[in-house]
């Protein structure tokens with residue numbers, strides 16, 4: 001996420017679909033192999049784009065991680081993380097940082113990034129930096145959405161290209177980061193091979209979310225992809241944008257109850273050689 005504009009991340013809005021959003025996270029964690037350390041557990045780990053931190057804390061417990069750092073650029077998300085999760089000087093800490101440039105000294109057992117990599121460009125260079133942070137035998141686990149071709153995302157761009165929003169964006173509505181940044185699954189596989197992964201697993205998975213109605217899709221994307229528009233608009237214009245989006249979206253997907261929302265995601269896991 002660029003540093004311009006206000007922080008549009010709203011932990012309350014993002015957590016509205018906490019169960020649906022956490023499912024891919026736990027599927028990703030399921031790809032992580034045992035550490036090989038007697039008694040289990042992992043040493044230094046990072047959760048990049050940790051958001052409001054509840055999954056960071058949960059995985060720290062579940063995998064018996066000795067030292068976890070959650071990194072995020074959103075003050076609102078970090079404040080929520082610090083309010084809800086008790087930081088511990090050694091075991092679990094949160095820090096403000098930019099995951100686009102984050103790296104480490106080759107001493108991390110695990111680098112996890114759930115639903116955050118899509119916000120930054122040049123995945124080949126970013127993954128190379130993340131890979132360098134891994135210790136020998138370290139593991140990388142990344143999940144990115146790949147749903148840019150669903151009307152929920154297409155309509156967002158279409159509405160942003162109409163007035164009065166277009167002028168508010170100086171005729172340049174922010175592009176969909178998933179379209180701009182997310183690669184095809186096989187390209188991630190190739191990148192991992194080039195980085196020297198000794199084992200890898202990359203897959204495209206469709207998560208089928210049964211929402212109460214089509215209208216709930218609006219609530220869903222408000223917490224994520226619409227933030228790139230609303231953060232640049234006045235409160236009044238942001239409300240008008242969401243109203244216009246809702247109208248166009250329901251025309252496109254129908255006003256149904258319940259509504260089945262298929263959501264494609266890429267799960268990426270790899271291990272560095274010992």
Ligand SMILES: C[S@@+](CC[C@H](N)C(=O)[O-])C[C@H]1O[C@@H](n2cnc3c(N)ncnc32)[C@H](O)[C@@H]1O
Pocket residue numbers: 001009021025048049050051052055071072073074077097098099100113114115116119120224
């Ligand atoms: C969709 S949320 C995912 C949060 C968390 N990983 C989860 O699964 O619940 C994406 C997070 O990435 C963070 N983010 C986006 N771009 C970032 C950047 N360049 N550096 C650090 N964090 C970033 C956002 O602030 C947000 O908290």
